[in-house]
Amino acid sequence: MxxxxxxxxxxxxxxxxPVTGNEIKFSHxxxxxxxxxxxxxxxxxxxxxxxxxxxxxxxxExxxxxxALAKAIDNHRSGENLSNEIIQAQMWFGATGQGKKSFNHTHCWEVVKTL
Structure with missing residues (x-):
């Protein structure tokens, strides 16, 4: 983890x-x-x-x-909070895979979510 x-x-x-931006070669x-x-x-x-x-x-992932989270936020209903959106996102995330698994990388999401 x-x-x-x-x-x-x-x-x-x-x-x-900010120095190299997207100019860097893949191998480098x-x-x-x-x-x-x-x-x-x-x-x-x-x-x-x-x-x-x-x-x-x-x-x-x-x-x-x-x-899944964007879909949950787009379908936000009055009176729901972030917990409801996370639960809904977990359901949609599981539905997109064949194994019906839940999202287990919240620690990584916290690092990349603002990009």
Whole structure:
């Protein structure tokens, strides 16, 4: 769980860098993400490739969650609060996958939600 948060933080740091912006090449980007990740996770044995693979999984899940949450917010009814929207988003998130699972990456969502 903490490795996922560190990966998200490293990805945000590198991909939203005001100096390089979106001008950075893909391979160089993952070198920088790996470096930023290793600064957070001292002693990690993760490689650029394993981080990139993990990010693909996380990014897909975070995208599905963003869509489910947006749908819940769009369907907000008077008298409902954020808890109701989260519950509704969990239902829509589960309905989008074949395994009917719930969203388990709120720790990562907190890192990337404002992007």
């Amino acid at each position: 903490m490795e996922d948060v560190s990966l998200c933080e490293a990805w945000v740091q590198v991909s939203h860098c 980007m993952w070198k920088k993400i790996h470096q930023a990740f290793c600064e957070r996770e001292i002693g990690s044995t993760r490689t650029e490739m394993t981080l990139s693979s993990r990010w693909k999984v996380l990014n897909k 975070l995208g599905k969650w963003r869509n």
